[in-house]
Amino acid sequence: MMRRATSRAPRMRTIVVVVLLGLPVPPAGIAAQQAPRGKEVYDKWCAGCHGDKGAGDGYGARFMLPRPRDFTNGVFKIRTTASGEIPTDADLRHVIDGGMPGTAMPEWKTLLNEQQRNDVVAYIKSFSTFFSSTTAKAIDVGKAPGVSDAAIADGRVIYKKLECFKCHGESARGDGTSAPTLKDDWGHPIRAADLTESWKFRGGSTVEQIYTRLRTGLDGTPMPSFTDALENKLITDEQLWHVAQYVRSLSPKESPSVREVVRAKLVTTLPAAPDDSTWNAAERYWVPVVGQIVVKPRWFAPTVDGVWVQALHDKQRLALRVTWHDPSRSPAPPWDEWLGRVSQTMSDADGALPMQQGPDRLTVEFPQALTDESQRPYFLQGSTRLPAYAWRWSSTPDSVTEGTATGFGHFTARTGAAEVAHAASFAGGEWSVQFSRAFGSTDAKALSFVQGEAIPIGFFVADGSSGEDEVRGSVSTWYAIYLDVPTPRRVYIAPVISMLLTAGLGATVVSRAQRRSRRAELSQQEA
Amino acid sequence: MRSSILCAVVFAVACGGGQEKAPTTNVGNEPGPAGANQTNTPAGNSKVSGRVSFTGTAPANPTIDMSEEAACKAKYSSPPTDPVYLVKDGRLANVFVYVKSGLPAGATYAAPEAPAKLDQNGCLYHPRVFGVMVGQKLEIDNSDPLLHNIKAVPAHNRGFNISQPSAGMKTTRTFTTEEIMVPLQCNVHSWMHAFVGVLSHPYFATTGEDGTFTIGGLPKGTYTIEAWHEKLGTQTATVTVGDNETKTADFSFKPKA
Numbered sequence: 078m079m080r081r082a083t084s085r086a087p088r089m090r091t092i093v094v095v096v097l098l099g100l101p102v103p104p105a106g107i108a109a110q111q112a113p114r115g116k117e118v119y120d121k122w123c124a125g126c127h128g129d130k131g132a133g134d135g136y137g138a139r140f141m142l143p144r145p146r147d148f149t150n151g152v153f154k155i156r157t158t159a160s161g162e163i164p165t166d167a168d169l170r171h172v173i174d175g176g177m178p179g180t181a182m183p184e185w186k187t188l189l190n191e192q193q194r195n196d197v198v199a200y201i202k203s204f205s206t207f208f209s210s211t212t213a214k215a216i217d218v219g220k221a222p223g224v225s226d227a228a229i230a231d232g233r234v235i236y237k238k239l240e241c242f243k244c245h246g247e248s249a250r251g252d253g254t255s256a257p258t259l260k261d262d263w264g265h266p267i268r269a270a271d272l273t274e275s276w277k278f279r280g281g282s283t284v285e286q287i288y289t290r291l292r293t294g295l296d297g298t299p300m301p302s303f304t305d306a307l308e309n310k311l312i313t314d315e316q317l318w319h320v321a322q323y324v325r326s327l328s329p330k331e332s333p334s335v336r337e338v339v340r341a342k343l344v345t346t347l348p349a350a351p352d353d354s355t356w357n358a359a360e361r362y363w364v365p366v367v368g369q370i371v372v373k374p375r376w377f378a379p380t381v382d383g384v385w386v387q388a389l390h391d392k393q394r395l396a397l398r399v400t401w402h403d404p405s406r407s408p409a410p411p412w413d414e415w416l417g418r419v420s421q422t423m424s425d426a427d428g429a430l431p432m433q434q435g436p437d438r439l440t441v442e443f444p445q446a447l448t449d450e451s452q453r454p455y456f457l458q459g460s461t462r463l464p465a466y467a468w469r470w471s472s473t474p475d476s477v478t479e480g481t482a483t484g485f486g487h488f489t490a491r492t493g494a495a496e497v498a499h500a501a502s503f504a505g506g507e508w509s510v511q512f513s514r515a516f517g518s519t520d521a522k523a524l525s526f527v528q529g530e531a532i533p534i535g536f537f538v539a540d541g542s543s544g545e546d547e548v549r550g551s552v553s554t555w556y557a558i559y560l561d562v563p564t565p566r567r568v569y570i571a572p573v574i575s576m577l578l579t580a581g582l583g584a585t586v587v588s589r590a591q592r593r594s595r596r597a598e599l600s601q602q603e604a
Numbered sequence: 605m606r607s608s609i610l611c612a613v614v615f616a617v618a619c620g621g622g623q624e625k626a627p628t629t630n631v632g633n634e635p636g637p638a639g640a641n642q643t644n645t646p647a648g649n650s651k652v653s654g655r656v657s658f659t660g661t662a663p664a665n666p667t668i669d670m671s672e673e674a675a676c677k678a679k680y681s682s683p684p685t686d687p688v689y690l691v692k693d694g695r696l697a698n699v700f701v702y703v704k705s706g707l708p709a710g711a712t713y714a715a716p717e718a719p720a721k722l723d724q725n726g727c728l729y730h731p732r733v734f735g736v737m738v739g740q741k742l743e744i745d746n747s748d749p750l751l752h753n754i755k756a757v758p759a760h761n762r763g764f765n766i767s768q769p770s771a772g773m774k775t776t777r778t779f780t781t782e783e784i785m786v787p788l789q790c791n792v793h794s795w796m797h798a799f800v801g802v803l804s805h806p807y808f809a810t811t812g813e814d815g816t817f818t819i820g821g822l823p824k825g826t827y828t829i830e831a832w833h834e835k836l837g838t839q840t841a842t843v844t845v846g847d848n849e850t851k852t853a854d855f856s857f858k859p860k861a
Contacts, residue, residue, distance in 0.1 A: 258794035
């Protein structure tokens, strides 16, 4: 690596590329002399996860997946440089500034000032000798061609040709056949990205950022660079841009917004199954879920980051559909290898993981009765004092158990005939589970649904292939579900009546006034 | 076709890199040093050769499930195994043997013009264990009509991770620093592993099917020779050769306790 560090030209190019990508441009050249100042910032804010010596082994590291970066080998995922090269200062700043979506790495631009962030870049570079022995040179990514339906369709064709599906899946939800075997340079399990959730893309979700990842690869991960495929003329540059455009098109334009109240529309016929087209009429609500980190064993490496919730009712029954992405239908033999790697990696966290894959799980919780907020059960499936009413679904066997939850892992199934009907489907890395139940229940511990009130609702999801179980998994806080009330007839009649009254009254006033003025005219003439 | 693939699987090194007749030498010339264009190097005509034997019973090589890759699976008549231990008649193949120390101080060696070659065929690497010189081109070819990524995960060199989504693709890379050994892997096919030794001199070889190796073109001297196996670790021997002499350095591995 005797490339000479260089003159203005490459640096100019770097700056041009950086500007094109819309990244912040750090002040020209972060000097190694800034490193001592950077150390102060690093020791205070970064070392807890990344370790005192930058080896990615801080106290917090053992709980995390993906793990914090080990800086000692100069290997970085998010770069504008070729595969295997060190990142530019701007690349490091980009990650520090904006964080790594979908990981524990937060954004620092709001907490640290610009000089602190530059200083910490200098210090991070001091952990690896590669920063002094090699030079970072951003690749020239050029400019994106215009996006069109044809471009996206072509991108899909190239996605297949390049066999992106081997890891990312036909559905692009990170469920390819090689997905369960993936590990990073440190032997930790690593997910193939779910390309339909661009808000979690580590390097950003713009077409330019996706294209840059295709060209540079994500070093330290299984994601390779496709630059050689261009050089071998297997595909054209435009086609690679089309892949980026196709990938971008798989996610919504905006990351889903969070709304607290899920509205259940009134319909005449409830859907029979989760793939019933009736569901298309129901609005989708995104409910984010996060690792359950309150009750031990805590879980910082959840598979699922959110569920889509839809609800409908027909004045007698409530139907609920919950949909989420999970690359494995657990338990599934190919994922034994994955679980083994997760267990090994997470062995220093809160206790040993299950040795065998469990089922996938979904729990929907409600209070036992509608009360004021102070009487709402604890959001983590209630407590002995204030239990929650819950529907616990499990993939294997495909079943729902209704009952009373008194905190995580404490559940008493109700006896008697089942009241909740359900149906589940799994396809292309996506679960869809439908529940329905009559408004009323014969069980005093079960909530009765009423129209026109905000009913608290919460969720817990677990992926059995990743060591998740009854306690390890993802949880939401309380949300609410609101069953639309049928519009009363008076709503339609009242305006008509008041219009008629107003019009009648107006007419009376006008005619009376006209009569009076006519009378006045007559008396004048008489005079 | 089928027989050549089988041959490649069983005797990865013997058939590796398209060299029909190279079981006992390095990837460069035969039997001399890989570095044809030596600079500042005392010419030598001595050799160290030897045999690597294996005593005991080798663990069974894992069977590879290639059912997801019909094109690779079709290249085998019986289910392929991962050739971790290649033992035949008590001889161990795929052992990387090299001069660890003893070369004249200050000697430098130019890398050969010819690239070392690594082929991906039947969803396995050929050769599996080999050496290159610092700065020597490593040409990586894909003979399978499907996606491979080739990822180098070195400790002292810069790594790389290249996608080769189709047969006929070629990629060339070099290493800049000595390293025993740089692991190469494919993440699409997690069973695929190769190991490349990177040295600043041409005195290395990989044992073939018969467990033998020859390192030629050495100047007289006393050398530490190291034998490396991917699972069994390393062993060293010290050998002194005079001018135009051939000395023997044999190694013997046994199953890991």
